[in-house]
Amino acid sequence: MKKIASFCMILFLFVLTACSSTPGGGSDSETLQIGALYPLSGNLALLGEESYRGVELAVEQANKNGGVAGGKKIELVKGDAVDADAAQAEANRLINQEGIQAIVGSYSSSISFAASEVAERSGALYWELGAVSDSITDRKYEYILRTNPPASYFSKTHVNFIKDVVTKKLGKDLTDIKVAIAHEDSAYGTTIADEAVKLSKKEGINVVTTQPYSAGTNDLSSVILNIEKEAPDVLIAVSYMNDAILLARQSEELGLDVPVFIGSGGGHTMTDFAESVGEKANGLFNVDFPQYNINREYTPGMGDFLKLYKEKYGQEPRSGHSLTNYMGMKVVLDVLDEVGEIDPDKLKEAALKYTVEPGSTATGWGVEFDQENGQNLKSEPYVHQWIDGELITVWPEKIAVEEPQVNKK
Template identity: 30%
Template sequence: MTKATRRGFSAGAALTVLGLGKAASAQPAPVKIGVIYPLSGNSASAGNYSKMAIEVGADVINNGNAELAKIIPLAKGGGLPGLGGAKIQLIFADNQGTPAAGQNQALRLISEEKVAALIGAYQSGITLTASAIAERHGLPFLTAESVAANLTERGFKWFFRTTPVAIDFARAYSTFLKEQKAAGQKVGAIALVHENTEYGNSVASVIADQFGKDGLPITQKIAYSANSSDVQPQVLQLKEKNPDVVIFISYTSDAILYAKTMKELNWKPSIMIADNAGFNDPAFLKAMGSTVEGLVNRSAYSGGKPGSVPAIFNELYKAKAGVELDDVSVRGLQGFLVLADAINRAGSTDPAKIQAALRATNLPAEQMAAGYDGVKFDDKGQNVLASSVVTQLQGGKYVTIFPKARATANVILPYKGW
């Protein structure tokens, strides 16, 4: 090889190396988002369905969807344009249904995985501990489902919540029941049955306060230990007092147990209301749907017209999960989309810039997968545009019955059950 040839080879090799270097650096590092959900334990079904919903959202952002791109800018695909096309990498963590595990997983995701932000953790008691770790480390934490009132009363600066909360549900239940009273249904005696966790205690307290203001009598309050193996004593208390309305605040395994025990003891109220959670889990519907026909529930998801954001996401989700979006899974999806939007607008994985972008969020209703009026956070991190509808289980599916402007079916009472 001549010197000239060697010089040409060296120059060519250098250019090749430079070219490879440019190609290698063309795709920026992925943006890691930590996702904390119950992937095992008594709420594993709900956690895994939410996991799949969030995966659908990430896939849309990373790879695009032509229909959604007409409405949601990030659905054009190619990753996050604000970060040069960086793809989203979801790092999942199993909170195992316990506050301690949720706390430990949050710490691991922050210190070892170096995530840019966290989302989770379904159960309010776990969100309480996991978000405290994020606050301590100065990292954004968004909860899409946890509704305990005190979560946004801690003075936290890094905590954000997209879901409607207990006061929204309480007002919806109250207005719904007053409408039923005007239509001739009995609502003179109301029982509250709730698990004694952060979620159950908080929601029950808010409902009781609101009903008291609205002149709806709570005549019986039954608190029980979460994940119980026997709820016969509680159902016998209900049977003895025989209230007109009973409202359950329970996760999946307890919801199934209550439905079975009520059938075994042959007792049912005229109106049975579930505060979502376990009663909305596809696993509950599969196991007990025919036993609880006519159950009233609340939801942030009421479907949508063909071509709408909820309808398109529902088809994508069905293809992945084999079931339709429900209240919990759609709230998880919506929360993730809000977080991704903020990271994109921040144009950075700097926690402070993401925090500032979250505070500036102002998303319109037409971009919502969930049935919210939009997303805009107050100074406590609560979405002030969150909203909820009342649904009823009819023919094995939840249909919207309240408010009338959004209803897709008429309410059928009294509660049928089995």
């Protein structure tokens, strides 16, 4: 009798163990696990956390509405990637220890580049929802998809805005416009700057100086004086938070007064930037992901997102990074709903067939993934401007709520 009881107990434990795990990153047959790799501490944590919040809201909304694929719930397994080294370690942990087969991330290009390398070697699907370096998708990896626009799209927007708007506002021919570029020297800043130089040359725009610097610097006076010496009509800046504030403050101290200043996302998007520099923010343009003073007819679902954000976090979004990751995660969930399981090959195959027309998502972006490199071809940055302490969408016209304002110097 004891032998029978023991045998029954062993059989019960075997069955229980077999039912408690699901291949492909699920803790049980009704739960699907997805890794979420972001800088949640350290120097990049402000926008890293803001980005993660968008993913979190999309998942909570999906779970509340019944989950995906007939009722399966999504569970996020977080990884804190403070830098590229940590990104590699956390990606390895998520894939090899937690059994995760699909990861979303990651805000920072260097983090994305490192983590997606690990995912590719392991055959796990990496969805980039916010990092912009072109090199992430230029490698044409088998297991990477990106929903947001890359840096080269930012540079294209810079140049098209100068060509279509700035020339008219300043009353100058395109070939007479002088452009200076100041950029932090990581993959983020360097990629945007290099592409802006290349596209400017193609259009006949004169880039009079390019000034790289470390984002951790506490003195940009030499950068500013070199720019001032060239007397540019336009200054394109690519900055994180602290260096964006430093550039604004030291520019005023040293008397740099450029007719058109165009930021490139990063620090120039944040409400913290405007609060720190005050009146110096007004008039600055910023090429970035969609923000919130925008044509709502072209961005259906944004109102729902803002309501969810305020209810959960008790404040307004701090930048458009959360919205961008929310939209990207909804694409991930749509594809997962169709596939029904976390199988990297099946998800990639379904994603390459998934399309959405522009003007149909909370960011206004459409979705169509490049068949070779996984880049969303229908994503685009917009031009915003700080006006009376608010970041207003001003271009292109389809998405704008106000005219761009340029004061001739």
